[in-house]
Amino acid sequence: MKHELGVIQDPEGDDCCPAPLEPPLSEAQAAALTRGFAALSDPARLRLFSLIASQPGQVCACSLVEPVGRSQPTVSHHLKVLYEAGLVDKERRGSWIWYWAVPGRIDELVAALGLPVHAGSSRP
Amino acid sequence: MKHELGVIQDPEGDDCCPAPLEPPLSEAQAAALTRGFAALSDPARLRLFSLIASQPGQVCACSLVEPVGRSQPTVSHHLKVLYEAGLVDKERRGSWIWYWAVPGRIDELVAALGLPVHAGSSRP
DNA sequence: CAGATGCATCGATATCCGTCAATATAGGGG
DNA sequence: CCCCTATATTGACGGATATCGATGCATCTG
Numbered sequence: 001m002k003h004e005l006g007v008i009q010d011p012e013g014d015d016c017c018p019a020p021l022e023p024p025l026s027e028a029q030a031a032a033l034t035r036g037f038a039a040l041s042d043p044a045r046l047r048l049f050s051l052i053a054s055q056p057g058q059v060c061a062c063s064l065v066e067p068v069g070r071s072q073p074t075v076s077h078h079l080k081v082l083y084e085a086g087l088v089d090k091e092r093r094g095s096w097i098w099y100w101a102v103p104g105r106i107d108e109l110v111a112a113l114g115l116p117v118h119a120g121s122s123r124p
Numbered sequence: 125m126k127h128e129l130g131v132i133q134d135p136e137g138d139d140c141c142p143a144p145l146e147p148p149l150s151e152a153q154a155a156a157l158t159r160g161f162a163a164l165s166d167p168a169r170l171r172l173f174s175l176i177a178s179q180p181g182q183v184c185a186c187s188l189v190e191p192v193g194r195s196q197p198t199v200s201h202h203l204k205v206l207y208e209a210g211l212v213d214k215e216r217r218g219s220w221i222w223y224w225a226v227p228g229r230i231d232e233l234v235a236a237l238g239l240p241v242h243a244g245s246s247r248p
Numbered sequence: 249c250a251g252a253t254g255c256a257t258c259g260a261t262a263t264c265c266g267t268c269a270a271t272a273t274a275g276g277g278g
Numbered sequence: 279c280c281c282c283t284a285t286a287t288t289g290a291c292g293g294a295t296a297t298c299g300a301t302g303c304a305t306c307t308g
Contacts, residue, residue, distance in 0.1 A: 016184045016186055016187070016219075016220045021175060021179075021183070021187050021188070021191050022191065023171050023174070023175050023191040023192065024174050024175060024178045025170065025171050025174045025175075027167055027171070027193065030167040030168075030170045030171045030174075031167045033164075033170055034164070034165055034166060034167050034170055037161050037162075037164035037165040037170070038161075038162075038165035038166075040157075040158075040161035040165075040237075041158055041161045041162035041164075041165040042158060043151055043154040043155045043158050044154075046149065046154045046157055046158055046161070046237075047147050047148075047149050047151070047154045049237065050147070050148050050149045050154075050236075050237050050238045051145060051147050051148060051149075053237055053238055053239050053240075054148045054237075054238035054239070054240075055145075056240070059145070060140045062140055063140070063145050064145070067145050067146065067147040068147060069151065095140075096140045101239065106234055106237065106239060110230055110234060112174075113164075113170075113173065113174050113177055113178075113230065114174045114177055114178035115177050115178070115225065115230060116177075116178075116180070
């Protein structure tokens with residue numbers, strides 16, 4: 001016997017597998033979101049982002065190479081990935097390029113997961 | 125001439141690159157966190173997680189195969205990755221395995237990024 | 249214009265990862 | 279016990295990606 005919903009709210013139930021659940025995210029939507037999470041799925045990039053995001057102001061690219069222990073081309077590559085994922089923004093000023101975390105971007109990504117609503121989540 | 129901080133609060137400044145910023149995350153910490161974000165960095169897994177997380181109760185594995193358009197072994201593999209990343213938990217009941225999103229896990233990951241604090245972020 | 253410096257791009261290499269078909273395991277029902 | 283169904287594991291393959299050295303391009307300084 002099959003039940004009526006792929007989900008159970010009555011975990012005592014004995015049945016399973018109904019009309020197989022509409023995915024809340026399309027493949028295309030998921031692919032787009034994926035770029036955001038994928039940007040944080042590498043230790044070097046995670047450290048770079050956390051380094052940028054945890055600073056009150058902007059960070060010069062030149063001060064990012066040594067802390068993450070990767071070569072300058074590698075850091076440049078990772079910063080590009082973070083930028084293209086919309087997690088950081090940058091601006092050239094003179095010889096240097098300054099980075100900062102895009103406010104609210106993380107919230108966007110998390111919101112798309114469709115988690116049950118909870119106590120507020122707003123970034124200025 | 126070099127300035128005093130790798131960070132700028134005075135974007136008009138003309139200098140750069142000081143003592144090169146302590147990374148807030150160690151390589152090991154970053155690697156651990158990475159597993160969480162990496163689990164969400166694939167479209168199939170993102171759809172699976174969103175499918176599970178957006179349901180009020182638990183979800184039977186059998187109702188997850190068709191919506192994501194992957195083969196059963198592939199879905200099984202992805203569910204394992206989500207489980208090992210601590211994003212979902214599961215329980216066998218009879219023939220079927222029921223999944224649910226681990227409450228608060230996403231908040232843990234986001235909190236570790238070191239973003240500037242903002243209006244509340246607490247999950248029951 | 250010439251040199252120096254910051255950052256990006258290229259080419260090569262090694263590793264990782266998503267995917268499926270085939271097969272194994274495990275529980276339930278006759 | 280044997281079969282059926284649900285989920286997991288294995289093996290193979292193709293494509294993505296992290297990394298670095300070498301090099302290119304841009305900007306500043308003199």
